[in-house]
Amino acid sequence: MSNSKFIRIAEVIEQKIESGEFPPSSKLPTHRLLAEDLKTTPATVAKAYKLLSDKGCLESFIGRGTFVRASSKLDKAIQATDQETDFNFSILQPCLEKNLSALKSAYKQAAELLTPSVIGYAEHSGHKAHREAGIKWVNKYGLKGATEENILLTNGAQHALSLIIETITKPGDTILVEQLTYPGILAIANLSNRRVVGVELDEYGLCPNALSSAIDEYSPTMIITIPSHQNPTGISMPESRKKEIAKIINEKKIWLVEDDIYCFLDDEPVAPIANFAPDYTFHISSLSKAISPAMRCGYLKSPDSQVTALNASIRTNIWLASPINFIVATLLIESGDAFQIATQQRIIANERQKMVREIYPSIEFNSSGYHIWLPLPEHWQPDRFAMEAKSRGIIITSGSYFCANNKSTKYIRLSLMSIGSKERLRDGLHELQKLLHSDLNSFFPY
Ligand SMILES: Cc1ncc(COP(=O)(O)O)c(C=O)c1O
Incomplete structure (x- = not known):
């Protein structure tokens, strides 16, 4: 029990941060003062502070003390760690070791292709050859109607999302999202003062009836959906639902913003919604999930009517997405390597999905692509579970980060791809299983 006291303290502090009682940049009491207050030892308080610092909630400065870190939920949901001892289940990225040699050789080749024109300023929509490669990438996964004019190069899908939201909507506007959605969307809306309203999901994705009613009730400017291998629920919309x-x-x-970043994980391409509503749909894809998030290469197909506005925003914000990375993207796409790499990652993901089903045979859960959406036993609450796991070197993402309507959820999201080796993944899943089965939480009946 004493081992978990610091977790309990950390939880209380985190709740105070969430509620605004401890606002960003406010100073926390010293270890000694808080220990006196809580009738515990300074060492226990130090452990609680360390846990919250590792989680990105606090930061300490020698001689000044410990402060609440100004951070978004996104930082907390996705935790990059350098500690190889951790089992990190929080990052949805490809198995990078597998892609390393192809990337190294493409960057070497790219170095030979640098010319004064490539390393200079280019027009905001980037080089023609790079946009043509983008068309090939999106065509392969079923998108129709992309042209050199309406395909734009972005610094990944996150950039495309914020670009569209900033350009097409105004502060105070309402955006409809899936009731459980990618925290990156919630973070942009929060930062830019857009209101989000979550729309019900069923086994096929966004519910058409709920969507229609929400449009009538909230008069939103925009809807954002993740139709394939949805983050976090793993739901994929069949074509019939996309048509609806x-x-x-x-x-x-x-x-409509169709964030189709996981479309390459389908065994056969399923036509995107953009094919059926091209005048209103912004279709987003990126190489982050198939090849490498560090490339920051995204492709955005815009409705023709919005191309000029988006290009002007790109010019204002970043001038242009780095052509140097798009040389590499183009080499990989033109040679066919990009598609092979994507297929290989899909195969790895499928193997890992099979493995997790073997290890957790008695739990019913949604699993698809790179992750699983795991229900917790009744006695666990997801934030507390995440904290307890973290203290054991297991990093998972609490379902609470995905809730658009601030409703509670009893789920956690586990990425099956951010642990490089299959054996370590297996060990990590077993470690997590011990915690799932433990009734540690019953020591704290509040
Ligand atoms: C649904 C979704 N959209 C966008 C992103 C961000 O992608 P990128 O690295 O291309 O910016 C992620 C990353 O997890 C995601 O899950």
Whole structure:
């Protein structure tokens, strides 16, 4: 029990941060003072502070003390760690070791292709050859209608999302999202003062009826959906559901953002919603999940009517996405290597999905692509579970970071891809299983 006291203290502090009682940049009491208050030892308080610092909630400065770190939920949901001893289940990225040699050789080749024109300023929509490669990438996974004009180069999908939100909507506007969604979308809305409203999901994704009613009730400017291998629920929309959503979009004449970053994980391409509602849909894809997030290469197909506005925003914000990385992207796409790498990652993901089903045979959960959406036993609450796991060197993402409507959820998200070796993944899943089965939480009946 004493081993977990610091977790309990950390939890209380985190709740105070969440509620605003401890605002960003405020100073926390010294270890000694808080220990006196809580009738514990300074060492226990120090452990609680360390846990919260590792989680990105606090930061300490020698001689000045410990402060609440100004951070978004996104930082907490996705925790990059350098500690190889950790089992990190929080990052949705490809198995990078597998892609390293192809990337090294493409960057070497790219170095030979640098010319004064490539290393200079280019027009905001980037070089023609790089946009043509983007068309090949999106065509392969079923998108129709991409042209050299309407395909834009972005610094990854996150940039595309913020670009669209900033350009197409205004502060105070309402955006409809899936009731459980990628925290990066919630973070952009929060930062830019857009209101988000979550729309119900069923086993096929966004519910058409709920979507129609929410459009009538909230008069949103935009809807954002992740149709394939949805983050976090793992749901994929079949084509029939995509057509239903497209019908609503066309009838109500409302903007749709289709974040299709996981589409390459489908065994056979499923036509995106953009094919059925091209005048209103912004279709986003990126190489982050198939090849490497560090390349920051995204492709955004815009409705023709919005191309000029988006290009102007790109010019204002970043001038242009780095052509140097797009040389590499283009080499990989033109040679076919990009597609092979994507297929290999899909195969790895499928193997790992099989492994997790073997290890957790008695739990019913949604699993798809790179991750699983795991329900917790009744006695566990996801934030507390995440903290307890973290103290054991297991990093998972609490379901609470994905809730658009601030409703509670009893789930956690586990990436199956951020641990490089299969054996370590297996060990990590077993370690996590011990915690799932432990009734440690019952010591704290509040
Ligand atoms: C649904 C979704 N969209 C966008 C992103 C960000 O992608 P990128 O690295 O291309 O910016 C992620 C990353 O996890 C994601 O899950």
